[in-house]
Amino acid sequence: MRKIEAHPDAAIFPMMSADDLANLAADIKAHGLVHPIVIGKIEVADGKTKEVIVDGRNRYEACEIAGVEPRFAELNGHDPKAFILSSNIARRHMTAGQRAMAYARIYPTQGTRGRGNKIPKFGEFTGVTSQRVADARLILEWAPDLVDNVQNGSTIISEGVKEAKKRADAASTEEAKLDKLRNAAPDLADLVAEARMKLDEATAAAKERADSLIRQRKLVAEEMARTLDFFVQDNLDAETRAEQIAALFDVTQATAEMKQMSETLALLISHAQRGGTHGE
Template identity: 40%
Template sequence: MFPALPEDELHDLAQSIKAEGQHKPIILGRDGVLLDGRNRLAACELVGVEPRFTRYEGNNPTALILAANLCRRHVSKGQQAMIGAMARPFSGHSLRTHAKLHAMSLSRLSAANVVLEHAPDLAEKVRLGTLGLDAAYAEAGDRKARTAALIAQHNELRQHAPDLATQVTEGTLTLDAATATLHQRLEDERLRRRVKEVDAIRQADGEPGPSHTELAEQGEITWEEAHHRAEQHHAQRQATIQGAQQSLEQIARNWTAVQDLAVHLNMPYADEVLDGLTLGARALATRLTSQV
């Protein structure tokens, strides 16, 4: 799990052992598996010195390995975090507990865990020291986002277009093409719903003639054209409603004049008012005063 010493440092260690002896024993597990001291063993073999061993009698060899190696000078903080993340599953600890037990930065350990989960190929490079943790974490974040987007696309297809999802699974349709087809379907459905909504309003208003829906279903116009006409009708209807509202508001603001005219009907005042109006306005005034 821990990277070996660079060749020049291994030679320095070998010469030190040859000159001064092996200060720390190489630790083996109960089954003879090497737990700590790989570099010391290689150095001894390099200069022909008989290595000195000891046996670990504890119950947590993973903790021993981490404790013995995480603080080695040739291992960077990023490497330490990655090695810690790789070893954590063997301990069963949470990230927080693992960081606390081994005096590691929780944020750095969390970043290493993201890399390990979403970019395991980069995790190995971080462990070996050929790639920095920050760079690997940035790329892992991008991969995580892309994966999430792909999953969202798949979920959308399964929910709204299982036939397209099946084609993607079978490899007969790309995910992007399937998504584009789905979005076109949804847009077509939206247009049709809108056309039918406007047609229902037209029918309720008592407008004659075939509906836009009928024309589209009969193939006389496309649904896009039907939608265009429906929106035009809706805009014109809204403008007419707004104009009528404004006119009625104006009548309401001037209703006292109508009431005053009604009081003075058949009097010179009323005659002069009506004489100054157009024929249309005079007819309207007559009808209004009859309602007062």
């Protein structure tokens, strides 16, 4: 018995239970294979094609168990994806949510496939609507861990949509925070991108950095205002005056910006003195 793999999209639908498969094998052994196994071809690497089972995975396994050589039928021009979807939806007991999820998994996006095979319209399958498929695609994108649960019916599609929307909203908020962080503190944003720091931690660090700079600037402004009158009457040169101004705050801890502002203030005082002298 030749070994043939199943079409990837056929694997979306679960196999029979072990007991059901054993019963099918017994029936095939007693009466033969009634319905042939449908095979088709899919493209693989380097433009080559491979033969796969499009419909009849359970029958194929049952034949192997029963020791019966299976019969095969060629798909002959039909779109494998559409055939898999229609044949499984038609004979399985599936909710509207399960049908929509199957459709979305086989056709993640709407459009036209190659070689003239158009994606089937929603209305071609009972219970499959555009909104249901949109919901299923949302789950595929934002909550892929729930896809199998929706497919097997353990999670209803509305619950999956609720969780997917929650994650999408959170991701949108985080992306906005990250964009803001990139503008304010690119180095911290890089740490987040490299998974070396959490976004909330980096945001807090950036805020503390910004607050510290504001405090430093406020300190400089206050010291400048407080010392202006004290020094304006002195007959000191600008360099000496800058040193005395800087000494009012711990110059060893001062930022380059604070030192520059001290020097600028000293020059302003000198200009003010000269202006005052000319005015007398």
